[in-house]
Amino acid sequence: MSSAMYIVGTLGFLALVFAAFVSSARLTMRQENRAFKIRQMYGATPIHISLRIGGFLAAVALVPQVVLLFLLLVFLLVTGAPAPGATLWVMLALILTFVFLWFSAVREVRAQEQIGW
Amino acid sequence: MSVKTILEARNVSKVYGSGRTQVTAVRGVSLSISAGECVALMGPSGSGKSTLLRVLGLISRPTEGSVIIQGEEVGDGECRRARLRNRFFGYVHQEFAIIENETVERNVMIPLQYANPKPGRQELRSRTRLVLEQVALGWALKKNASQLSGGERQRIAIARALVNDPVVVLADEPTAALDGKTAQEIITLLLSIKERGAAVLFATHDDRVAKQCDRILRMIDGRLVE
Numbered sequence: 001m002s003s004a005m006y007i008v009g010t011l012g013f014l015a016l017v018f019a020a021f022v023s024s025a026r027l028t029m030r031q032e033n034r035a036f037k038i039r040q041m042y043g044a045t046p047i048h049i050s051l052r053i054g055g056f057l058a059a060v061a062l063v064p065q066v067v068l069l070f071l072l073l074v075f076l077l078v079t080g081a082p083a084p085g086a087t088l089w090v091m092l093a094l095i096l097t098f099v100f101l102w103f104s105a106v107r108e109v110r111a112q113e114q115i116g117w
Numbered sequence: 118m119s120v121k122t123i124l125e126a127r128n129v130s131k132v133y134g135s136g137r138t139q140v141t142a143v144r145g146v147s148l149s150i151s152a153g154e155c156v157a158l159m160g161p162s163g164s165g166k167s168t169l170l171r172v173l174g175l176i177s178r179p180t181e182g183s184v185i186i187q188g189e190e191v192g193d194g195e196c197r198r199a200r201l202r203n204r205f206f207g208y209v210h211q212e213f214a215i216i217e218n219e220t221v222e223r224n225v226m227i228p229l230q231y232a233n234p235k236p237g238r239q240e241l242r243s244r245t246r247l248v249l250e251q252v253a254l255g256w257a258l259k260k261n262a263s264q265l266s267g268g269e270r271q272r273i274a275i276a277r278a279l280v281n282d283p284v285v286v287l288a289d290e291p292t293a294a295l296d297g298k299t300a301q302e303i304i305t306l307l308l309s310i311k312e313r314g315a316a317v318l319f320a321t322h323d324d325r326v327a328k329q330c331d332r333i334l335r336m337i338d339g340r341l342v343e
Contacts, residue, residue: 035216041176042277043203043231045196 022101025061029105032056036109050106057105062098066091122188123316124173124285125149129182130339131168142168144339145182150285155308155317157327160336166320167289169336173318174287175202187284203231207278207286207315209307211293213270215277217263224262224273225249228281244280252276252306268299275306279313286310289320304329 036049044052069087076084131143143165150156158166171177173184175191175198184191186205191198207228208214215224226245229236236244249255252272257265262273271291278286288307292300304326310317319326327333335342 034214035219038214038216039227039231040199041202041208041214042228042281043199045199045231047196048231 018097021061021097025057025101026105028060029053029057029101029108033109046106046110049109050102053105053109054102057098057102061101062094065094069094121152122149123152123186124318125185126169126173126179127183127185129169129172129179129184131165131172131177132180142339143172143179146336146339146341147182148334148341150316150318152284152316153311153314154332155311155330156319157330157333158318158320158336159322159327159333162322164336165339166336168339170287170289170318170320174206174208174285176208199231200233203228203233203281205284207275207281207283207310209271209274209278209286209288209291211290213267213274213294215262215270215273217261219262221249221254221257221260221262221265221273222246225277225280227277232281245276248276248280251279267295268302271295271299271303272306275303279310282313283315285316285318287318287320290322291319292321292323292326301325 036044036052039052040049069091073084073087075081076087126146126148129143129146130141133140133142146165146169158169160166168177172179175184178193186201191201216227222242222245225248226241229241229244235241246255246258249258252275254269254272254276257269257273262270265273271294274291286307291307292303295303300323307317307319308329317330319330321327
């Protein structure tokens with residue numbers, strides 16, 4: 001019973017972290033929206049914009065975290081700590097979150113016809 | 118001497134929304150603009166000037182009708198429209214539409230970044246510097262755009278509009294947020310674009326701006342009346 005409560009608690013905590021992470025990334029994207037629209041006005045194609053959004057999200061929501069997790073993984077492997085593979089699962093979760101954010105951000109930017117001003 | 122038509126609208130309409138919330142911003146407008154011409158588009162607020170400018174500038178798609186650039190109809194493909202926006206148009210807007218947290222240089226070089234072929238880094242920098250000197254902002258190259266005044270920001274927008282040698286510059290109330298003296302400086306600068314052979318289309322309320330143009334078109338309720 002106590003282990004089930006622990007799992008539920010951990011899942012709840014992870015869900016909260018995920019929600020905070022997604023809303024913070026979306027807020028940043030909204031602030032950058034104007035820049036994307038100005039770029040579209042001057043010839044950026046949907047591919048340019050998708051790549052730019054992907055690069056931007058990777059820089060704030062993927063690469064720093066994955067690098068830190070990789071260092072943690074190396075540390076756990078070197079010190080022989082139990083369950084070093086857990087970091088890989090977290091990396092996978094981050095990558096999936098990144099893909100979700102990228103897809104939804106591109107859809108949001110492209111859904112609005114208004115570009116430029 | 119024949120005058121070359123470079124931009125044309127044929128029976129263009131633009132409708133926003135649907136059902137009860139449907140608004141027709143532009144109704145069956147046809148017009149043509151020739152190379153080196155300066156045209157003022159006048160009319161009260163909500164008459165459809167900005168919408169028409171957006172449709173002509175390929176920023177917005179017409180609900181009906183077509184836009185023709187140098188004799189060729191513009192299709193629906195977004196990549197082609199993006200390429201034409203880059204090669205053919207410069208845009209100046211009353212709210213400046215600049216990226217505040219980037220340097221003046223990076224703001225101005227945006228059109229060159231999407232040009233085809235893309236200029237090399239040296240050329241990118243030299244063309245940006247040259248156009249900034251033309252609008253008397255050479256000193257502000259590395260400044261953050263947010264540090265500059267309204268008139269200077271508008272000059273950044275003009276420099277960005279000119280950096281790719283556009284064929285048509287579309288200016289939507291470019292002086293609305295500026296004081297009288299700065300506004301006249303901006304108008305003089307925009308009119309000087311004609312000397313480069315480009316056409317300028319102003320959407321404006323201001324008679325003083327319109328009087329300096331070659332031709333005045335008036336819009337009321339989405340229709341061109343003159």
